[in-house]
Structures are given as structure tokens and as C-alpha cells.
Amino acid sequence: MALTEVVSGFGPSFHPDISYDCGIETSIQIPRLRPRILRTTALPTLDLECTVRNNLCLVLYMTLVMLGQGTICCIGQEAESPEAGGDPPAQRSDSSAELAAIRAGSEAFVEAFNTRDAKAVAALWTEGGEYSDESGRSFVGRDAIEAGYAQFFAEGPKVTMRVMIDSLRMLSDGAAIEDGRAVIDPPPAGAPAISKYTVVHVKVDGKWLMASVRDSRIETPSAFRNVADLEWLIGTWIAEEHGATITSVCNWLANKSFVERRYTSAHADGTETSGVQLIGWNPMDGHVQSWDFSPDGGHAVGLWSPREGGWIAEMRGVTGDGAETTSVNTLTRLDDNAYVWQSVQRTMGGIELDDTGEVVLKRQ
Numbered sequence: 360m361a362l363t364e365v366v367s368g369f370g371p372s373f374h375p376d377i378s379y380d381c382g383i384e385t386s387i388q389i390p391r392l393r394p395r396i397l398r399t400t401a402l403p404t405l406d407l408e409c410t411v412r413n414n415l416c417l418v419l420y421m422t423l424v425m426l427g428q429g430t431i432c433c434i435g436q437e438a439e440s441p442e443a444g445g446d447p448p449a450q451r452s453d454s455s456a457e458l459a460a461i462r463a464g465s466e467a468f469v470e471a472f473n474t475r476d477a478k479a480v481a482a483l484w485t486e487g488g489e490y491s492d493e494s495g496r497s498f499v500g501r502d503a504i505e506a507g508y509a510q511f512f513a514e515g516p517k518v519t520m521r522v523m524i525d526s527l528r529m530l531s532d533g534a535a536i537e538d539g540r541a542v543i544d545p546p547p548a549g550a551p552a553i554s555k556y557t558v559v560h561v562k563v564d565g566k567w568l569m570a571s572v573r574d575s576r577i578e579t580p581s582a583f584r585n586v587a588d589l590e591w592l593i594g595t596w597i598a599e600e601h602g603a604t605i606t607s608v609c610n611w612l613a614n615k616s617f618v619e620r621r622y623t624s625a626h627a628d629g630t631e632t633s634g635v636q637l638i639g640w641n642p643m644d645g646h647v648q649s650w651d652f653s654p655d656g657g658h659a660v661g662l663w664s665p666r667e668g669g670w671i672a673e674m675r676g677v678t679g680d681g682a683e684t685t686s687v688n689t690l691t692r693l694d695d696n697a698y699v700w701q702s703v704q705r706t707m708g709g710i711e712l713d714d715t716g717e718v719v720l721k722r723q
Contacts, residue, residue, distance in 0.1 A: 454529055461535055461560050461567050465522060468569075473519045475512040481505035485561060485568045493554065493576040518543045522556075533562040541574070548590060551615040552578045582616040585640035586647060588665065589618050591695060596720035598700075602627030607720060612637070638663070655679030661688070668692055682708035696722040 471479035559571040617639035641648040647663035659676020669691040705712040
């Protein structure tokens with residue numbers, strides 16, 4: 360409420376054309392009101408201006424006191440009341456306990472999946488639960504869901520899962536909905552994507568179970584299409600030749616835009632050599648390219664070209680002590696579980712080196 364409204368609301372008798380000073384820095388113009396005639400008997404005549412000034416100051420003082428008391432009262436009431444729009448503390452506690460139980464069920468699912476226990480996975484569904492995978496296939500009923508997971512564990516690659524819950528909220532006392540993402544390691548074949556899921560949880564006989572699960576696949580930006588022909592390399596490969604053991608481990612990097620190959624050669628005399636190679640697409644020159652790094656500080660760049668049954672890489676680099684190197688490396692795929700590697704036309708510091716023998720690496 361504005362100050363002029365407070366003053367005029369009490370309606371004291373004021374002179375219509377007088378501006379009164381109440382001891383504050385600004386004077387207040389009193390609205391024009393009809394003057395009243397003061398009649399006194401047996402009392403001395405009072406100074407009208409002084410009386411009005413005193414009355415106005417008293418009104419202002421009482422108004423400020425009343426406003427202050429109202430403010431204090433409101434503040435006290437707000438502190439005692441529950442949070443605006445929130446649930447009572449007991450109800451919030453109950454809800455938190457239910458959500459914690461649902462999260463525990465999600466963790467149990469991940470554990471059962473990673474131990475490849477189809478029966479334990481299916482037990483987390485209701486008797487008539489439904490599951491729809493990324494390809495659109497549906498499994499209805501606990502028995503069908505168990506059979507589907509058993510087939511996946513038996514025929515599919517050995518993978519592990521982790522989930523990130525993005526949203527979990529109660530729909531009612533006996534129902535909740537969960538949205539999140541699942542990550543499979545190693546990632547499945549094909550273009551990289553995010554695996555999203557939605558779960559409807561229901562409470563049955565005091566236990567939270569999954570009534571409906573729907574998976575969806577959303578592809579993400581990647582240069583995968585340019586290096587898709589190298590996907591078969593992902594995994595661990597080992598070769599044993601003339602007392603030496605060569606181990607090569609290939610993994611995807613940067614959302615399947617690059618292949619990382621870490622290799623180690625354990626020689627018969629007990630010495631070891633190792634290195635790291637990155638294989639990816641060179642968008643400037645429009646071809647597959649590799650970058651090799653050795654522990655001695657040496658490095659090389661390779662220009663990769665596809666050929667029937669495999670690849671050929673023209674390598675040019677430098678050793679850690681500054682000697683230039685060149686070679687032509689061939690990689691020939693025998694089947695899904697074996698390939699042949701050989702390095703020919705090798706030079707170091709301008710000196711020709713012998714070709715290596717063919718090395719057969721087998722998938723582990």
C-alpha cells in the first residue's frame with residue numbers, strides 16, 4: 360500500500376491547502392478534504408497546525424508498527440508451514456525408499472546380465488511382462504523373455520553392460536517409470552549409436568518388478584562409414600612364430616571413428632618391442648590413414664588402400680634416433696578369426712632390409 364493511501368485512508372481533519380511537515384525529509388501533500396470546525400469550551404485555543412502535525416505523525420507511527428507486526432507474523436507462519444507445493448516429510452521419505460528399491464532392481468538386472476544368467480534376468484519381470492528390443496522384436500511373458508536372453512547369451516559375443524538412469528519418478532504408490540541409457544562393451548557391430556530404454560515398474564506383493572521394457576537405438580555422428588571395413592579387426596589377436604609371440608589388441612576410439620591397435624612382440628631372447636597404431640579417415644586427402652608411435656620416440660604415417668581380401672599400407676616414418684624408414688605392409692583376411700600380416704620393401708636410413716615372413720594372427 361502506498362504512503363498517500365495509508366494517510367488518506369484514516370480520514371483525519373486537515374486543512375485543504377496546507378502541506379505538513381512530520382519530521383521526515385519529504386513533506387506530504389494532504390488530499391483536499393472538507394474541513395471540520397473544532398469547538399472547545401473551557402479549554403484554551405489550540406494551534407491547528409501543531410495539532411494536525413501531531414495527529415499525522417501519530418498515524419504514521421501506528422501504521423509502521425502495524426505493518427511491522429504483520430511482516431513478522433507472516434514470516435513466522437511461512438517458517439512453520441511445509442514447503443510450498445511439496446509433499447509432507449513422511450511422504451517424501453516413503454517415495455525416496457520406493458525409488459531406492461527400484462534402483463536396486465536395476466542394479467540387479469545389470470549384475471544378472473553381466474553374469475549371463477537368463478533366469479535371473481527374467482525373474483525381474485512380472486509374470487506377464489513385455490520386452491521390445493532395438494530391432495522391434497517383442498517377448499511377452501517371463502518364460503519368453505528368459506528364452507530370448509538365453510539365446511543371446513549362447514550365440515552372441517561376450518559383452519558387459521552398464522546403465523545410466525536419466526529419469527526415475529513415481530506415477531502412483533504402485534507404479535513408476537524409468538528412462539535411461541545402456542552401454543554395451545565392446546559395442547555391437549555397425550554404426551555407433553546410443554541405446555535408450557524406458558521401463559515401467561509395478562509393485563507386486565511388495566516387490567518392484569518390470570512390467571514393460573522398450574529399447575530404442577539412436578545413431579550418433581561418426582566417421583564410422585569410412586572405416587567400417589576395418590570392424591572385423593576389433594578384438595585380441597595372437598601369433599606365435601619361431602619362438603616369438605605377437606599380441607595385437609584392437610579397439611574402437613572416438614565413437615567408432617578410429618581403430619586403436621596396441622601391439623607387443625615378445626622375442627625368443629626375452630626382449631620385447633611394442634607400439635601403438637591409430638587407423639582412421641583422413642578427410643583432407645580422402646583416404647584411410649594410420650599413425651604409428653614407438654616407445655623410442657619414432658613414428659610413421661601410412662596411406663591405406665583396400666585390395667581384394669584385405670588392405671595394403673604404404674608406410675613412411677622415422678626412428679627415435681632420426682633414421683628414415685619406409686615399408687609396404689599387407690594385411691590379408693583369411694576368415695573372421697584369422698588374418699595374415701607381412702612387411703615388404705623395407706628400408707631404414709636408406710639401407711634396404713629383408714622382407715618379413717608371413718605372420719598368421721588368430722582371434723582369441
